[in-house]
Amino acid sequence: MNEIDRAVALLRAGDIVGFPTETVYGLGADATNPQAVARIFQAKGRPVDHPLIVHLPADDHLERWARDIPAIAWDLIEQFWPGPLTLILKRQPNVPDAVTGGQDTVGVRVPGHPMALDLLRAFGGGLAAPSANRFGCISPTTEAHVREELGDLVPLVLDGGPCQVGIESTIVDLSRGRPVVLRPGFIGDDALALVLGQSLASGSHDATLFGAPAPTVSGSLAAHYAPATPLEIVVADQLLGRVDSLLREGRVPVVLAHSVAPMAGVDWRFASGVAPQYGHDLYANLRALDAASADAILLEAPPEGIAWEAIWDRLRRAARGRSEA
Ligand code: TXA
Numbered sequence: 634m635n636e637i638d639r640a641v642a643l644l645r646a647g648d649i650v651g652f653p654t655e656t657v658y659g660l661g662a663d664a665t666n667p668q669a670v671a672r673i674f675q676a677k678g679r680p681v682d683h684p685l686i687v688h689l690p691a692d693d694h695l696e697r698w699a700r701d702i703p704a705i706a707w708d709l710i711e712q713f714w715p716g717p718l719t720l721i722l723k724r725q726p727n728v729p730d731a732v733t734g735g736q737d738t739v740g741v742r743v744p745g746h747p748m749a750l751d752l753l754r755a756f757g758g759g760l761a762a763p764s765a766n767r768f769g770c771i772s773p774t775t776e777a778h779v780r781e782e783l784g785d786l787v788p789l790v791l792d793g794g795p796c797q798v799g800i801e802s803t804i805v806d807l808s809r810g811r812p813v814v815l816r817p818g819f820i821g822d823d824a825l826a827l828v829l830g831q832s833l834a835s836g837s838h839d840a841t842l843f844g845a846p847a848p849t850v851s852g853s854l855a856a857h858y859a860p861a862t863p864l865e866i867v868v869a870d871q872l873l874g875r876v877d878s879l880l881r882e883g884r885v886p887v888v889l890a891h892s893v894a895p896m897a898g899v900d901w902r903f904a905s906g907v908a909p910q911y912g913h914d915l916y917a918n919l920r921a922l923d924a925a926s927a928d929a930i931l932l933e934a935p936p937e938g939i940a941w942e943a944i945w946d947r948l949r950r951a952a953r954g955r956s957e958a
C-alpha cells in the first residue's frame with residue numbers, strides 16, 4: 634500500500650493524518666465525521682469552539698459545504714484556487730458543528746500542494762484540517778516539524794518536503810456582505826482588490842464588525858505562532874544597542890537579521906531580505922531560534938509594505954509570547 638492509500642484508509646476509519654499543503658502542514662480528519670474531528674482538537678490541545686478549514690479536492694465540491702455563494706467567491710476561486718486562499722461562506726446545514734465551532738459559516742479552500750490534492754482526490758471528500766502544531770505554537774512547514782509538535786499522537790504524516798509559501802492562507806470572509814480579510818497571507822490585499830474591483834476591510838483585530846459579532850479566528854488571537862523564548866522586534870539602527878544592553882544584564886541573545894552586519898561573539902543568523910523567501914523560511918527560522926537556548930530572540934524589523942503585511946502580522950503575534958495564548 635502506498636502512503637496516500639494508507640492515509641485514506643486511516644481517514645476513512647476516523648483517524649487523523651498529517652499532510653503537506655503549500656502554506657503549512659495540516660492535521661486532517663474526515664470533515665463529515667465529528668468523532669474524527671474531535672481527535673484533531675485532542676491532539677492539538679485546541680479549544681473546541683475554534684472552527685476548522687475544510688480542504689476540498691476541487692471547486693465542484695464547494696456547494697456540498699457552502700450555500701448562498703456570492704459571485705465574487707467564484708471570481709476569487711477562479712483566480713486563486715488551488716492556492717493559499719480560504720473563503721468563509723454560509724454553511725450547508727449538514728456541516729458538523731465540530732468543524733464550524735457551531736457558527737453558521739464554514740471556511741473552505743482547495744490547497745495548491747500536489748500531494749494534498751492527491752490525498753484529497755483519493756479520499757474523495759472534505760478534510761477538516763488546522764495547522765499541525767500544538768495550540769498557540771509555531772506552525773509546521775516540514776514533516777519533521779509535525780513530528781516534533783505532535784509525535785506519537787499522529788499515526789501517519791505524509792512528507793511533501795518544505796512548504797512553498799510557509800505562512801498560513803489568507804482568510805477572506807464573504808459571509809457578511811462586504812468582503813473582510815480575517816487573516817493576511819501570501820495573497821495580499823492588492824491581489825484580492827484587483828479581482829474584486831473594490832478594496833477590502835480588515836477584520837481580524839475587531840471585536841465586532843458592522844454591528845455583527847466577528848467570528849472566532851484562533852489565528853487572530855493576539856498571542857499565537859509564538860516561540861517559548863521571548864521575542865523582540867528591533868529596528869535596524871537600534872539592534873546593536875539592544876544586544877549590548879541584554880549582554881550587560883547577563884542575558885544571552887540570539888539575533889535574526891537581514892541587513893545589519895553580525896556582532897562578534899553573538900549568535901547571529903540571517904534571513905532573506907525578499908518577502909516570499911522570508912515567509913517561506915519564517916517558521917523554520919523561529920523554531921531554530923527557539924532551539925538556540927538563548928534568553929531572548931532579537932529580530933531585525935523587516936521592511937514595511939504590502940508584500941510584508943502577512944509576515945508582520947505573524948511576527949507581532951510571535952512577539953506577544955506564548956504565555957498569553
Ligand atoms: O494555510 C492554512 O490555512 C492552513 C493549512 C493547513 O490549510 N490551515 C490553518 O488552519 O492555518 P488553522 O486552523 O490553524 O487556522 C484556520 C483559521 C483559524 O483561525 C480559524 O478560526 C479560522 O481559520 N476559521 C475557520 N473556519 C472559520 C469560520 N467559519 N469563520 C471564521 N474563521 C474561521
Ligand code: MG
Pocket residue numbers: 763764772852
Ligand atoms: Mg494554526
